[in-house]
Amino acid sequence: MLALALIAAPGRAIAADHFTPLSARVLHAPEPVRGGDGRMHLAYELVLANDSAFPPGPVTVRRIIARAAGKPVETLAGAELEEMMEPFGVVNERTPRTTIQPGGTAKVLMDVSYPAGAPIPRRLDHEIVLSPGPPAAVELSRFTAAPTAVRKRPAVIVAPPLRGPGWVVINGCCAQNTSHRRSLLAIDGGLHAGERYAIDFVQMTPAGQLTEGPADQLASYPFYGDEVLSATAGKVVGVVDRLPDGPINFALPPITAGDAGGNHVVVAMGGGRYAFYAHLVPGSVRVKVGERVRPGQVLGLLGNSGNSNAPHLHFQLMDGPSPLGSEGIPYRFSSFTAEGTLADFPQFFVGGAAARLAGSPRGPRHAELPLNLQIVGLGP
Numbered sequence: 001m002l003a004l005a006l007i008a009a010p011g012r013a014i015a016a017d018h019f020t021p022l023s024a025r026v027l028h029a030p031e032p033v034r035g036g037d038g039r040m041h042l043a044y045e046l047v048l049a050n051d052s053a054f055p056p057g058p059v060t061v062r063r064i065i066a067r068a069a070g071k072p073v074e075t076l077a078g079a080e081l082e083e084m085m086e087p088f089g090v091v092n093e094r095t096p097r098t099t100i101q102p103g104g105t106a107k108v109l110m111d112v113s114y115p116a117g118a119p120i121p122r123r124l125d126h127e128i129v130l131s132p133g134p135p136a137a138v139e140l141s142r143f144t145a146a147p148t149a150v151r152k153r154p155a156v157i158v159a160p161p162l163r164g165p166g167w168v169v170i171n172g173c174c175a176q177n178t179s180h181r182r183s184l185l186a187i188d189g190g191l192h193a194g195e196r197y198a199i200d201f202v203q204m205t206p207a208g209q210l211t212e213g214p215a216d217q218l219a220s221y222p223f224y225g226d227e228v229l230s231a232t233a234g235k236v237v238g239v240v241d242r243l244p245d246g247p248i249n250f251a252l253p254p255i256t257a258g259d260a261g262g263n264h265v266v267v268a269m270g271g272g273r274y275a276f277y278a279h280l281v282p283g284s285v286r287v288k289v290g291e292r293v294r295p296g297q298v299l300g301l302l303g304n305s306g307n308s309n310a311p312h313l314h315f316q317l318m319d320g321p322s323p324l325g326s327e328g329i330p331y332r333f334s335s336f337t338a339e340g341t342l343a344d345f346p347q348f349f350v351g352g353a354a355a356r357l358a359g360s361p362r363g364p365r366h367a368e369l370p371l372n373l374q375i376v377g378l379g380p
Contacts, residue, residue, distance in 0.1 A: 019139040021052035021059045021130060022100070026148035027184065027193060030112070032120050033155040033330030035174060036338060036370040037361060039113045040120060043174040043330075045184060045193060046108040046146055048128075050100040054138050060099045061085065063129040066112050067144075068121035074112040083177050084109045088184075107184050111175040124148050155330035156273060157367055158231035159295045161315050162302070163379030164223075166204035168342055170312065170349070172372035173197050173330075187257060187325035196328030197369065198316035201302075204375065208354040210310075215352060216248045218304065224311040225284075226302045228277050229379075230267060230293045231331075237274070237321050238266030241285040245304040248311075250350055255307050261314065261323050262306020265299045268321065276323045278314035279306050310349075332367045337377035345373060 030044035050059050064081065066074040076084055082097050087106040100106050114120060125147040132141045171178040173196070180195040187194075203223035205212055213220035241263045246253050261278035263285060268274055281303035287293060304311040320326030340357035347353035360374065370376045 018143065019054060020143050020145070021050065021133065021139045021141075022061075022128065022145075023049045023051050024126060024128060024145040026146050027191065028196075028327045029149050029151050030110075030124070031151040031153055031155065031330050033173075033197070034116060034332060034368050035113075036365055036368050036374050036376075038116050038368070040116060040118065041174045041369075042110075042112040042120075042124075042150060043181070043196060044110050044148070046110060046126065047105060047184075047191070048100060048108065049105045050102055052102060052139065055134075056102040058099050058101050060096065060131040061128065062098070062131055064108060064110075065127040065129070066110060067125050067127060068123070072127075073121070073124070074110070076108065076110075081108075086177070086182060107182065109177055109181050111173075113174070120152070121150055122152075124150060155332050155369070156269070156271075156317070157332050157334050158275070158317070159229070160333050160336060160378035161229050161231045161277060162201055162226060162313060163229070164203065164226070165337070165339065165377040167201050167376050167378055168204060168355075169370045169372055169374045169376065170200040170202055170345075172199045172374070173369060174371060176372050178372055185257075185324055187322070190325065192325055192327060194318050194322070194324045194326050194328050195316055197330050198314060198328060199370070201313045201315065202310070202349075204355055209352060210348060211352065215310075218245060218248070218311060221311045223302060224304070225281060227298045228280060228300050228302055228313055230275070230295055230297045230299050231315070232267060232269045232275055233294050234267040234269040234275070234292070236265060236287045236289050236291045236293060237268045238264070239285055239287065239289050240264050241280070241283060241300075243305040244282055246306070246308055248304065248309065250309045252307055252309050257324055260307040262308060263300065263303065264306070264323070266321055266323065267293060269317075272319055273329060274318050274321050274326070276314070276316050276318060278323070279303055279308045279312060281305070330369060332369050333378070335364065335366050336368075336370060338362045338365050338370075339375040339377055342373040342375060
């Protein structure tokens, strides 16, 4: 073999290279957004790959420390790491979710948050701590990886897409492992998180329940058929209005990627941003491709078409016209009223129980993104 000698500039040392059992990268540079808790959030994903070779074997992650300027700003360990980390593909329930098999990959859902007004870092990196390898292993079990810039573009302010009290934010951002946050999908050969900041909106009845009647009937959901409003001005660039409402059995139906949003509307807002409104009632879409829309204009009616197991509005912003093949980007609602946080989601959504509310900020909020399981009043 040919040995190469590295010669450093005078007075400057070259850091030695080291083998590591894992490689790590940030899928998409985080963008700050102020959440409904009043804190600034940086939501993003780490993708880890088991490249161990000396010898190959399973690798267990013990701790991930996000750092800014070399100082820890967020740590995932123990039960929290187990919750926010997940191997791609089939998960073996007998193996810890923090263990990656040889040649395997995993995603880690990160949420670095700061008090409002605190300076947001320009860059982040990550210290990754693994279970020690075999004696005399040549691979490091503690190393720094996955540097990323932090985008400083302010999250855009939009109008709420619905009106009325008691709207529950389902599968919302940022610190929980929800179906939207973990939805990293291979679309057209790329890995994307289009639903990173998406919200599924359902509305409580005055009695605090999801339905008024049998849960498998559309008529039992009083908000079914509510008007869905454009959150922004812009030009309609995508419309589907040909799919039926699906059954309500709380098991998501198999469906193609192109039909996952059901009947839907995509609006180009300008500045590389697009708004997506999904699962609309069949035949209810009131706009056409090429039409310009204004904030508050009715786009269609809330339904249950596409990849939906109960009536709801799926709303998100993204950096391209493809709902799944783009990156989800943050946004803030111009105003909403915080009404509490849902504390018994499974019982409320599937069991028909009345909502039990936990303590949380209440009252008028401005220029914030409602967070997962917050209950909000929208519109005038």
